[in-house]
Amino acid sequence: MNNQELRELVNPVFNTAKSCVQLVAAAGDEDARRLLDALGFESFGTHGSGQPVPKEMLEQVKKLFPAYMILIETRFWSMNRLIEHRKDCQIVDLPCGYTSRGIHLSRQGRTYCGLDLPAVIDAIGPAAASIIGGNEAITYHAVDATNYESLEAAFSRDSHDLLVTTEGLLMYFVQSELEEVFSNIRRLLRKYGGSWVITDRAYYLYDKEVVAATLENDPVLTAMYAAVTNRAAATTADVKFNDNIFFDPDEAKVREFIRKMGFKLNEICMADYLPEQIVSLKGNPAADSAVRDVFKKMKFWELTVAEKIFKASGHIDINLPFKLESEVKDGSFNVSIQGRMDSITAPELLEKFQNAGDNIKAIHVDVSRMVYVSSAGLRVFMMMYRSLENKDMFEMTGISDVVREILETTGFEEFLIH
Numbered sequence: 368m369n370n371q372e373l374r375e376l377v378n379p380v381f382n383t384a385k386s387c388v389q390l391v392a393a394a395g396d397e398d399a400r401r402l403l404d405a406l407g408f409e410s411f412g413t414h415g416s417g418q419p420v421p422k423e424m425l426e427q428v429k430k431l432f433p434a435y436m437i438l439i440e441t442r443f444w445s446m447n448r449l450i451e452h453r454k455d456c457q458i459v460d461l462p463c464g465y466t467s468r469g470i471h472l473s474r475q476g477r478t479y480c481g482l483d484l485p486a487v488i489d490a491i492g493p494a495a496a497s498i499i500g501g502n503e504a505i506t507y508h509a510v511d512a513t514n515y516e517s518l519e520a521a522f523s524r525d526s527h528d529l530l531v532t533t534e535g536l537l538m539y540f541v542q543s544e545l546e547e548v549f550s551n552i553r554r555l556l557r558k559y560g561g562s563w564v565i566t567d568r569a570y571y572l573y574d575k576e577v578v579a580a581t582l583e584n585d586p587v588l589t590a591m592y593a594a595v596t597n598r599a600a601a602t603t604a605d606v607k608f609n610d611n612i613f614f615d616p617d618e619a620k621v622r623e624f625i626r627k628m629g630f631k632l633n634e635i636c637m638a639d640y641l642p643e644q645i646v647s648l649k650g651n652p653a654a655d656s657a658v659r660d661v662f663k664k665m666k667f668w669e670l671t672v673a674e675k676i677f678k679a680s681g682h683i684d685i686n687l688p689f690k691l692e693s694e695v696k697d698g699s700f701n702v703s704i705q706g707r708m709d710s711i712t713a714p715e716l717l718e719k720f721q722n723a724g725d726n727i728k729a730i731h732v733d734v735s736r737m738v739y740v741s742s743a744g745l746r747v748f749m750m751m752y753r754s755l756e757n758k759d760m761f762e763m764t765g766i767s768d769v770v771r772e773i774l775e776t777t778g779f780e781e782f783l784i785h
């Protein structure tokens with residue numbers, strides 16, 4: 368078995384990226400067409416499942432093409448337009464698949480980093496380079512989104528203000544993987560700043576409505592579309608789709624999950640970012656207008672890290688003397704720490720906390736002037752954290768990069784930052 372076959376066995380999902388670039392090319396994107404050539408992929412619809420389609424069905428099947436194209440065309444172009452509005456961001460396309468986005472952005476002088484599984488990157492990296500030539504601002508990196516080290520390796524000291532874009536990823540994860548991915552991206556955003564824009568929930572909620580509007584609610588075509596889609600899903604039956612909380616029909620649960628993972632959610636109306644001309648619907652103004660109406664309900668979900676990030680760590684004087692200021696107010700123990708928290712100084716915090724009494728329901732620790740914390744200090748924080756009945760009531764703010772790194776490398780961030 369060769370390397371590619373092994374990779375396919377480990378994660379067959381990478382095949383889904385092929386139809387995405389085929390559909391974007393079918394919807395008229397020249398760069399995607401050039402990529403198809405460079406990758407050696409056939410055009411959309413020229414090569415089926417191997418079973419010839421009976422002639423009488425062929426015309427009907429062709430009527431379904433716009434329904435397939437529209438989902439990927441709108442996703443691709445609306446995200447491109449959002450990117451155009453965010454001029455100062457560095458784009459992190461996770462997963463990039465075989466998208467032509469990097470080629471587009473190379474012409475706009477933007478910084479773009481395409482991330483995907485090794486099987487995809489091995490192909491898209493050289494294919495894109497064969498079209499745009501060498502360009503240091505356009506890079507591709509093999510990652511597994513569930514593996515932080517692989518993601519981190521794609522960034523450099525100069526990375527900043529990331530715009531992580533996700534189209535067609537979260538549906539492939541089971542819950543534990545989803546949580547890994549959320550915490551990995553939160554870590555990246557904390558380190559480099561920026562936000563994470565996701566389209567997956569919008570299409571999960573509204574893809575059927577978009578397809579119905581495209582097919583002008585024709586019952587025969589809509590039923591055919593569903594039958595073909597279900598058959599395609601059955602061929603990747605060992606990969607379950609939408610099997611995690613991000614795709615729970617109960618929106619409140621999804622929002623709670625996002626909050627618990629340490630993100631704030633901002634919704635952006637997708638209709639405002641649709642292209643002027645939707646190629647899949649060319650010559651069909653009624654369908655065009657109906658589809659645009661559906662998009663008024665669809666939202667990009669933009670996630671930013673919820674807790675305050677102390678950015679000015681470089682300005683803290685590392686020689687600041689140790690000082691604690693604390694108070695107990697409405698059952699909350701509020702403390703602000705200045706200087707080093709180590710074996711010498713940490714006992715003072717523990718003493719203050721113990722003297723605060725037994726009725727503490729919440730803790731707020733301001734560490735914006737704390738320059739270092741040793742394991743002794745961390746132990747005190749953990750004692751405080753554990754004493755709370757409701758662990759969500761522990762809040763640490765003003766975390767500098769140095770302190771954050773310590774919390775991350777010691778594994779305490781999992782408890783102390785949420």
Ligand SMILES: C[S@@+](CC[C@H](N)C(=O)[O-])C[C@H]1O[C@@H](n2cnc3c(N)ncnc32)[C@H](O)[C@@H]1O
Nearest residue numbers: 381383384387462463464483484511512534535
């Ligand atoms: C439906 S495609 C979407 C690709 C691209 N966003 C597009 O629109 O063309 C799904 C992609 O997710 C990638 N993928 C699946 N699991 C992944 C993981 N654990 N880490 C990184 N990428 C992953 C696949 O390799 C595939 O390229």
